Amino acid sequence: MSRCLYPGGASFNPAEDHRIVRRVIAEDPDWTLALVPCLSNLCLQTIVRNFEEKPIFEELTPIQKGFVEERLSVSLHLHVTANLIGDGVYWKRCCQQRWDICDVSDYGHDWKRMFFERHMENAIELFIPGVTEPKTVLEMVPLCKNYIKRLDISQLLPPIKEPQKEEEEYGSELASDNEYDRQCMDHFDFSILLNKLTNLEELHLVYRVKQCGMNFEWIMFEMTDKDCESLAKALKSCKALKLLRLHQSHLDDKKCRLLAKYLLDHPSLRELDFSHNLIGDRGARAVGKLLTRSKLETLNMCDNTIRGPGAKAIAHALSKNSTLLSLNLRLNRLRDEGGQAIGKALLNNSTLLHLHLGGNEVTGLTAIALSKVLVQNNTIRSINLSCNNLGVDGGKALEEAMSHNTSVTECDIRLTDVDEQRVSFINKVVWTNQSLEQKRRAQESKKKK
Template identity: 80%
Template sequence: MSRPNSAGSTATDSRGFRRIIAEDPDWRLTLVPCLSNLCLQSIVKNIEEKPIFEALSPIINDFVQETLSTSLPLQVTVNLISDGVYWKRCCEQRWDICDLAHYGHSWKRMFLERHMENIIELFIPDVTEPKTVLEMVPLCKDYVKRLDISQLLPPIKEPQDEEEEEEKEEEEDEDGSKLTSHTDHDGPSMDHFDFNILLNKLTQLEELHLVYRVKQCGMNFEWKMFEMTDRDCESLAKALMSCKTLKLLKLHQSHIEDKKCRLLVKYLLDHPSLRELNFSHNLIGDKGARAIGKLLNRSKLETLNMCDNNIGGPGAKAIAHALSVNSTLLSLNLRLNCLRDEGGQAIGKALLNNNTLLHLHLGANRVTGPTAIALSKVLVQNNTLKSINLSCNNLGVDGGIALGEAMSHNTSVTECDIRLTEVDEQSASSINQVVWTNQSSEQKRHARQSETK
């Protein structure tokens, strides 16, 4: 028995089986979702109410990480989802460039560090609630090892009418003489984010990169946007002292002068873990350099970068005095200061008693022949120094001859930069030849050490 074969009807074929003819001609059995997929979709949908993430098998775990919404609250995801595909998706969705090199090749660490950086960089004093930052601490303190803060916003200026501004600018007593203006102050009047509320809570923090500036300030530009206040300096100094895990501090391009440098050093003198200090591109002079000298005597610094400051001969002498007894510093960068021969010769004399420094940069310091001669004595005696940079100084012919003669007795220096120093070609050639020989010997030594391992 058979019936008309129409859409949605049943029919009996020649074998006696009944078959269903679908109304949708494109329907296939494969379109029906598997029960397991329906279960996974339910897990993803209800992950906040029923976080069973850890109980899943690795294959199912990967599926869920690829499916979960990246907008889930961090309070849910941080403690629930380990490093993996989910955090990679979060990073790539939020930032165009995602280089894992600075984050221990961890997507989760990258996201949490950069998220914390963004919160600090957009923090507006007296407007943003401090709890915005502090709420993140329990979630990220075990992951944040490095913070690179590229801007710090000042408070918002309240508009004032002309009468108020005139009153603040100048007041007169009964005799018509001027009184002290209410706007008179030493340095800028704006304070920034207070690191004292945060750093002691980040128990894994090892690197802090800071610059006091405002990016994309446009027509609202003021010089005060590019420097720290006295209160900023004091609160930061105390915060640094409380951060016992910090190994690297970079505080650059922030108009730090002698007073602020000395205050920062005061709180860093006995820091237990600080190994690298970078105060480059600031306004630090001789008084600040003397404080740095004290720091070298008390701390275990391995790298010191004071590039592009206002350090002169007296300041260089203070650093040199510390260098003569220091046994931990490996790299010293004094490029773009004004040491002159007074400071250059002091550094050279100090290195006669130093057997640990590996890298020295004295480029663009207005040093001349006497400094070159002082350093030539070091090159003869010292077999520790690996690189020396004297570029952009007027060493002259005599200085070049002294360096060339000294290098002929040296076996350790593999980099010697004497560009733009007025050194004669013959001396430059002989120096470069020794450098190439030392480089070749160093490479062979490393090759032998690799073979023995």
């Protein structure tokens, strides 16, 4: 074995003297020979670090894309990521970092769709007219228009209330008690946005302010005439829209008629929900006309102020309609004038499946009219007459009709003063019909297989 010399000529054996054995000390304390990263991973890490300045993604393999998506910062500007990174891990991380509750099943199991729909909803819900620049919303359109299919707007903020001057605050008692009413209260203008969202299929709107606290004013909970006009024009240009829900917004006859006018002959609208508003007979007539010139399948007018004349207009349209499947007129004021008109119309209708007339102050006369329908009509599947005073005569007519019916699988006559024995008989018929329906579906399923 060769020996070495110390300075001065003394010899030594390196294997015997551990003091001079060479050592490699890593700068990273976690580094070991077993964890040396491969060159491709080092390159991918470099891509992640410099993604905003030089986004490289399309050229990567699926495995490499997954590596990058798991490590990219969720705070990257949307101009960089929106039209480059498809649905997957990255958008899942973005959603979970921003919102506590993320049920992707509500968005067709598409994380990217969830992110952009909720991102746009937040922008609209926090938009303050006169303060927020419209471009803050419009700048997002090129980035998200391909992914937005539904918007669920749970609030719309009014302009900021200007403080009253001292002399106004303590001035004449002749002044309005609500200076807020005289100010411009127009909300976000949907006409600048909806025509650009070419894939929008559902629009849910509520004109209200959440968590208004001590600043509460009734006018915060309704749409203005200008709001209605701009929305109506925007809806007409929204050709892909299938569902419109505008509820709890003090929608009255005038606004309802304007909206119905612009929705006439809409090519794709299938469901209309104007529930929990202030629509009366004139608005109901406009909706009746809409039924004759649209392809609506579901109409919900629950909790309005529709009376007999308005119900007659809807009934007239119903007698000629061949597309409507569900009609909800619960919690109106139809009484027998409207209830009997609906019953008479259904004798000439063979498409309606579900009818809800609960809480409409109808009596046995309406029940008798609908009994004729139950005998002749084999299409209707559910009927709800709950919370009405049908009485003995109404119960007897329904019992007789149901004894000949094989199609109704739901008949709700709770709180109607109908005798318990008749209610029990009707329920048994309903259960029998349900069993027949289940057998029929099972047979159809076997045939398809």
